[in-house]
Amino acid sequence: MKKIEAIIRPEVFPKVREGLAVEGIDGLSITEIAGCGRQEGRTGIFRGNTYEMEFSSKLKLEMVVDNAKVQPIIDVILRDASTGEVGDGKIFIYPVEQAIRIRTKEVGAIAVE
Template identity: 90%
Template sequence: MKKIEAIIRPEVFAKVREGLAIAGIGGLSVTEIAGCGRQRGRTGIFRGNTYEMEFLSKLKLEMVVENSQVQPIIDVLLRDASTGDVGDGKIFIYPVEQAIRIRTKEVGAIAIE
């Protein structure tokens, strides 16, 4: 099993979610986050005053999936989350040693279905 974390722009989430659903991925967690990288924030104007926005709004998607689902998810993320601009995000993949469903005590891949 693998855990996939993807940091994406909020405005591409609907397209990514639809692509994941078509690929058969039903379960994911979404967290609103803020961060900076090469994009380095931006300058905003509020009531005539300029201010620096050091951190930009992003979404973090988290999924624990079977190994066979990793590449289809990567393909969806690369296709649907890309705008071609700096700040499109990142994908991180981690090994998962074990998964346990608390309610039924199921262990392993069955626990993530």
């Protein structure tokens, strides 16, 4: 099993979610985050005052899946989250040693289906 974390732009999430649903991926966690990377800060205006916005709003998607589903998920994210601009995000993949569904006590890949 693998854990996939993807940091994406909030505005591309509906398209990514639809693509994941087509691949049969229904379970994922989403966290609203803010971060900075290679994109430069933006200037904002609040009540007539300008200020620098150092961090950009992003979404972090997290899912634990069977190894066979990793590449289709990566393909969906790369296809649907890309705008071609700096700040499109990143994908991280981690090994998962074990998963246990608390309710049924199922262990392994069946626990994440």
